[in-house]
Amino acid sequence: MSIVLYIIVMAGVTYLIRMIPFAFFRKKISSAFLRSFLFYIPYAVLAAMTFPAIFYSTGKPVTAAVGTAVALGLAYFRLPLIAVALAASLAAFGTGFLV
């Protein structure tokens, strides 16, 4: 399939999700269940995307595991996103020379 079609669908859906509520929504969501569901969605989706895929992200499970551990540790201490991402990458890179 042409990549153009993929990109159109990808960009179109992403835009509509942002645009429709931004342009037309005027009320507040009142359902506590729906609010809770929407509150958890980003965490659940990011977690499902990250694990276990992160262990395959560098080509070697060992370097990826070290990078993951570093990311978890630094994220726990609330370092900025960029610092965590770069440190995880550097840790994986460094481990690559040892194993």
Place this chain on the structure above:
Amino acid sequence: MRKHPEFISGLTAGIPIGLGYLSVSFGFGITAVRLGISVFSAFIISLTNLTSAGQAQGVEIIAAGGTLIEMALVQLVINMRYALMAISLSQNLDKSFTLRHRFIAAYGITDEIFAVCSTRKKPVTPSYMYGIIIVSSFGWTLGTVLGAAAGELLPAELISAMGIMLYGMFIAIIVPPAAENRKILLVILFACALSVVCKYLLTFISGGFAVIICGVTASLLGAWLFPVKEEEKK
């Protein structure tokens, strides 16, 4: 310059976001090229989508030759949070934010831009939001192109190691709130467990759908078992 104070203050507020995006999208560019996507396509994807998680999963689907339905559903679920942010942001807009401006500015609703706009004391004007969006979008697309192009110049070991960058960023987003809020932590652990089950046991489910199933199931369970009170949200 004095004529456009809102636009200038938007540009200024966008600088840290743009710099952050530059380095993270570098990782996306590398990933995209490694999956067989051209530098130009990666550039267009970043320019038209302006989102990390959706793009990361999107290029996986393209590389795996997934269906367009899968692509649409995956983007819908992963980016559903933007709908919530858009609703929240729509309550704090300046009167000058007409429908036409909303159509344009909606493009730039991302986690970071939302965070900056929604914590602003004054109502958000179109000029202010455009300022932030221009700087952020520039950083995001430039980083993508640099990463995609450098993918061929940098040593293979370094490129492989950078594949973890986007995931590192996701961890940095979810860990601090999880450390503070046990409910979020449990939902995250449940999503991880489901994801592992999908990956190793239910292997017939493709990666994109697995993310939807795990994310939605874990969130539904969270909403059912631990409903969130209004004051817990930030």
